[in-house]
Amino acid sequence: MSRTVIVTGGSRGLGLAITRALLEAGYAVATCSRHPGDDLPPLLAAYPDRLFWQQADIGVAASSQAFIDGAVQRFGAPWALINNAGIAREGILATLPLVEVDDLIQTNLTGAIQVARAALRHMLSRPGGGRIINISSIIGQRGYTGLAAYAATKAGLDGLTRALAREVGRRRITVNSVAPGYLDTEMSGTLSGGQREQIVRRTPLGRLGTADDVVPAILFLLGDGAHFITGQTLTIDGGITC
């Protein structure tokens, strides 16, 4: 039977690329988002036996719990969780509306912790270890003007990674962060032309990243070859932080 991976936010961007790659690699995937989007329905039609989607807002505890319950009902206890769903809200902190700060923390941090908690309750009862991958960001390590609250949530995720790695290591469940640099997805659509040029100039590999640049690292961390790697943050950014 296929190993099951739960991927939050699989309707577009990085989450969609991960979902597609996992299906191609033979995994079963349970994913969620607030809206199905345009690209997920054809994938659901192509992989009716191995792809499950449920509408969920991970920022709402009851909603993320219902998603995990649905995923477990469909495929049983998961092998892995990829905490990918996230939002970005840009603005100078002094004037960023508090409701946006709350949204960021609730979705990117509290939501990810709640999903990890709900998934772990099933993973712990499944013999044979497992994987948790938190998608953080280089912004959480280095910061960026206008992204202070976002950076805090992503640095928080890296903290979650390190603490949880210690907590569940005895069960051979590894916990790692993957920290992408600037990716060409809808999320980075608010970058101005000038900002993009500056990022490209400062990136040794000379371009913004794509979701496909990140996917191989995810496949590696999920695989058996990565069984002794835990509590780490793998940065994939074309060298901009080097």
Added chain:
Amino acid sequence: MTDTNTMLDLITQETARILAEKGEAALPVTADTAFLDGPLPFDSLDLATLIVALEGITGKDPFRAGFRQFNTAGELAALYAAA
């Protein structure tokens, strides 16, 4: 209502299952058996696994409003019986 003895039986059964999954020999569990720092080869993750399993079976979560102190199987059974 689940009484304390029924809960204790369930706890004994689930504890044995968790120990077996770890490849540990079954040990007798009585009301006085401490989960941690006693003869039982149980760690905090095993205890978390037990509590998740008990919630799945009984539908009860005595810790919903916050952690409540217990050390032995009997004390845990009483928490579920009262929930």
